[in-house]
Amino acid sequence: MGKPINGRTRLAGILGMPVDHSLSPVMHNAAYRELDFDWVYIPLGLNHEDDLARVLRAIRVLPFVGFNVTMPFKQEMLTHCDEVAMAARMAGAVNTVHCVDGHLVGYNTDGRGLVESLAEEARFTSAGENITIIGAGGAAGAAAVAFVLEKAGRVAIVNRTVERAEELVERLIPYARSTEIVPLHISEAEEQIRDSRLLVNATPMGMAQDDPSPVPVSWISRNQIVCDMVYNVRETAVLKAARDAGALAIGGLGMLVHQAALAIDIWSETAHHKAPRDLMRSAAQAAVSAARPGEVIE
């Protein structure tokens, strides 16, 4: 199944620096084959940050359906888009761009991807719930936006640099009518974490095999859901601690799959072609399993 590349093939890709170990091409191309789309997904790795504007000028005139954006361009991409969807504006980051007649329309599917992954793997819905996010970077921001939009009861942003958590909270407060949203330093977060129904690790702690948990593991208990956005290792320290405590432990692969599937849903502009999430997950899982130990996959 799937069409061979031909003169009418449309392009999609992942723009970042580096993208060498990205799982996106594997997931996307598997989906396009299954959907019989005449699209191909390619790596768009830059060598210099200064090249971004020139590459975007080229993308505008080439037959792109859209592209994904990864580190270090997710924030900067906001300023290059002609239009930006509300969730991306709130998060301050764009990870998905839809190319429409040379116009670039920015979205953020990371937060929604997390919400869909939690619904699928934990039957979790955020409305009214107490949630702790560890980290205050781009991924934490996208998650916080999604939980606010889902009307979570309380969202705590816990970070080692509390000023960054405060900035994120300031940005989201105008939108958080049904959600209490608070910044905390990690040293003052024990009670918050113990009281949370959901704990999300949105720091890179866990990407290296021997990384410790980003929070003291004694704060985790059964009846909690612990989600680690890290997806390149079999089981991070915080997920092992969660499993040992009898909590539900969820890795970051589901979020990765759902954010990619949502991009395909946006680009294909039709409800008839919902991206095949199970197939994309199998493709991503196979690529993770085939990676060398310790190899970082973004």
Ligand code: NAP
């Ligand atoms: P980022 O913007 O660089 O933010 C990183 C955050 O982690 C910051 O709040 C930083 O704290 C904190 N942090 C970094 N190292 C730490 C350490 N040693 N101890 C405590 N806190 C630390 O990164 P990001 O883009 O948000 O990505 C965060 C993680 O999410 C990465 O592992 C990324 O791969 C993952 N992610 C996964 C998905 C998915 O689909 N599963 C999607 C996006 C991102 P400071 O503010 O104090 O520096």
